[in-house]
Amino acid sequence: MTFVQRLATGAERIEQHLAEMLAKYGPQKGSRLNAAMAHALLGGGKRFRPFLVIESAALFGVPIESALDAAAAFECVHCYSLAHDDLPSMDNDDLRRGRPTVHKAFDEWTAILAGDALLTLAFEIMASESAHADPVVRAQMVALLAKAAGGRGMVLGQMLDLEAEKRNEPARPSADHIRHLQGLKTGALIASACEAGAVLGAASSVQRDALRTYGENLGLAFQIADDLLDAEGDAATMGKAAGKDAAAGKATLVDLIGIENARAQLAEAVRCAEAALAPFGERASPLIQAAHFAAKREH
């Protein structure tokens, strides 16, 4: 099985599990809230974060069935963040994964509430007994997810990103500042998804740190690749408007350091991600491939 097949097979499994979680903990089917949550959560996406949870956990012998709940919780947080970031008062996007964004398919208040409910759902899933038999692990996982998602993680990253954009300053932010905010906005959740696999697998703290380091470099690679795509890509391969960052006056790392330097930093991030996995040997091959995939993806 190639990596792309492995990712696609995982995505199908996750898709099904997300639908089950929505049916189990979400609002009644047929309700507007259920439909809006389903629109935000189901029907597309690479399911990259769940894949990372599952494959990281697999390093420690955790079967996929035992990692699905935690994987789904990470995806709920990711999907809620997309629904809110797309809102008119934030990034004002009409398209997401080639489909109308939640506020376009429904309306603004529905998109806000669907996002709120998905964020809450993530924690309900993570705290449930099916997420892990050991309540210590469940509580740790809730804390890990909350830290990555909240005011010191993803939400702060989105805030800094929008602040820079809305302030419309002539002065450009430094490359360090951009790396910092991207690390929060995109990197924190990716790194924590990898770390979550280690927690599920009752890994040693050394192993947990290794997964974290892998995840941080993976997140960085993911984000540089995204910037490169935005600079070079076109709408067809991205499924969203290209050049959007430039149009929005957003400074990206590519603007500041140039395409060649960005490519070099991307290669270095992939190298560091790979190096962090060295102790796991051959078994880490899906995660190593994931880093290469993140660096080379076209959307």
Next chain:
Amino acid sequence: MTFVQRLATGAERIEQHLAEMLAKYGPQKGSRLNAAMAHALLGGGKRFRPFLVIESAALFGVPIESALDAAAAFECVHCYSLAHDDLPSMDNDDLRRGRPTVHKAFDEWTAILAGDALLTLAFEIMASESAHADPVVRAQMVALLAKAAGGRGMVLGQMLDLEAEKRNEPARPSADHIRHLQGLKTGALIASACEAGAVLGAASSVQRDALRTYGENLGLAFQIADDLLDAEGDAATMGKAAGKDAAAGKATLVDLIGIENARAQLAEAVRCAEAALAPFGERASPLIQAAHFAAKREH
């Protein structure tokens, strides 16, 4: 000490603890996100839900210090919901507790993100070791809070409320429908705050059910009192625009059944709340007073 003094003393204690939690788990002081979260979270409010957590836990001998984290988590959820409900695309309120709402003091995207971060903070606090020594309890509390707050609780209630309003239907909803949506929007979090005290106190399932029943009737009393205030009150005592529900074309229970019937149902709810606490005898007196307070409050 009178009940009002007891509530005020508790509110001071909670206020201080909320500030500590924000400093401990929130974004850096001085940042825009920290300021917006502080605006939504601090500086006012009766802190009624935290009071319920603390007093319910006290029934089982839990000292206030051991209930503060859980109490703060409930208040974070309450404050996030106010910040989002006040948004232009939802209730479009300019004032809250006599101060500008978050999107008025800052702007819309900041209010959405501050709300998101407060909701996430609630779960981070609840999952932390300081919330309870026993991880089983922590995981249960996260699940309890998530269930009350999410797509089968508070968010669903807000959704149904807005749906009825935005649809602008000539057909009036039934009294049952209004009671259902208010039970979700306001009642679920109040009832779960009471139940949370029982969970913290390692109560028996019979005791936990009793607290839940108390909380459900308290929530009902709270909401009927709110409707009566809206129908009779004025802006001075409410700290927000009175008659707002009528102006928004929202049908309230009072519209449908009249003031006298609403008063009778309010008295019945208080009676049921009190009855549920009978097994706890004299010790439950602060909670009984809380029910009377909720029924008679002026804002």
